[in-house]
Amino acid sequence: DVKVTQSSRYLVKRTGEKVFLECVQDMDHENMFWYRQDPGLGLRLIYFSYDVKMKEKGDIPEGYSVSREKKERFSLILESASTNQTSMYLCASSTVAGAGGRETQYFGPGTRLLVL
Amino acid sequence: GDSVTQMEGPVTLSEEAFLTINCTYTATGYPSLFWYVQYPGEGLQLLLKATKADDKGSNKGFEATYRKETTSFHLEKGSVQVSDSAVYFCALPSGSSASKIIFGSGTRLSIRP
Numbered sequence: 537d538v539k540v541t542q543s544s545r546y547l548v549k550r551t552g553e554k555v556f557l558e559c560v561q562d563m564d565h566e567n568m569f570w571y572r573q574d575p576g577l578g579l580r581l582i583y584f585s586y587d588v589k590m591k592e593k594g595d596i597p598e599g600y601s602v603s604r605e606k607k608e609r610f611s612l613i614l615e616s617a618s619t620n621q622t623s624m625y626l627c628a629s630s631t632v633a634g635a636g637g638r639e640t641q642y643f644g645p646g647t648r649l650l651v652l
Numbered sequence: 653g654d655s656v657t658q659m660e661g662p663v664t665l666s667e668e669a670f671l672t673i674n675c676t677y678t679a680t681g682y683p684s685l686f687w688y689v690q691y692p693g694e695g696l697q698l699l700l701k702a703t704k705a706d707d708k709g710s711n712k713g714f715e716a717t718y719r720k721e722t723t724s725f726h727l728e729k730g731s732v733q734v735s736d737s738a739v740y741f742c743a744l745p746s747g748s749s750a751s752k753i754i755f756g757s758g759t760r761l762s763i764r765p
Contacts, residue, residue: 540695578741578755578756578757579755586751628695639753
């Protein structure tokens with residue numbers, strides 16, 4: 537079974553703090569994604585990465601950065617946390633191998649971040 | 653651009669009721685279509701998919717038929733259970749990138765015993 541793990545389930549930070557959210561997948565997937573999930577807005581893509589050290593902006597990258605130094609790990613960084621970044625953050629991965637491989641994303645359990 | 657529109661929730665049903673969650677899409681061509689489900693406290697997981705027009709995806713008693721005439725992919729289940737309480741997302745691959753997926757806003761389903 538594919539396993540995607542996220543470093544924290546719940547996190548409380550103060551405005552202006554630098555926040556690191558870590559995601560690790562164990563299936564050697566090429567693609568990794570960071571989303572935020574907010575009521576009424578569904579999932580919005582922040583960043584994704586299709587290879588080590590490669591990244592691409594999603595729909596809402598402002599205020600975020602990412603790092604992918606190893607294939608299995610994809611980090612989301614909030615340089616200076618703000619209250620409007622309070623949200624559920626979901627990490628996902630997918631493979632490019634096989635017919636339709638890209639079409640199935642495997643998600644971690646999410647990190648609920650509260651910025652005070 | 654490509655998009656997905658699904659019915660707003662929350663939807664509350666009694667156990668053994670019939671379920672329909674509507675989903676329509678806008679896309680270039682005929683992409684694969686998906687339903688993902690998010691159980692309480694968990695991430696999303698793929699529930700079912702259909703890869704071409706008139707295909708029916710099915711899993712765990714849920715079904716959805718790819719209808720290109722109406723650009724729809726409605727999710728149905730004949731008899732829901734309490735354990736089906738979750739948030740359901742309709743989705744399709746992004747036309748701009750083969751690896752990205754566009755998700756609908758989600759429909760929260762609650763089943764009363």
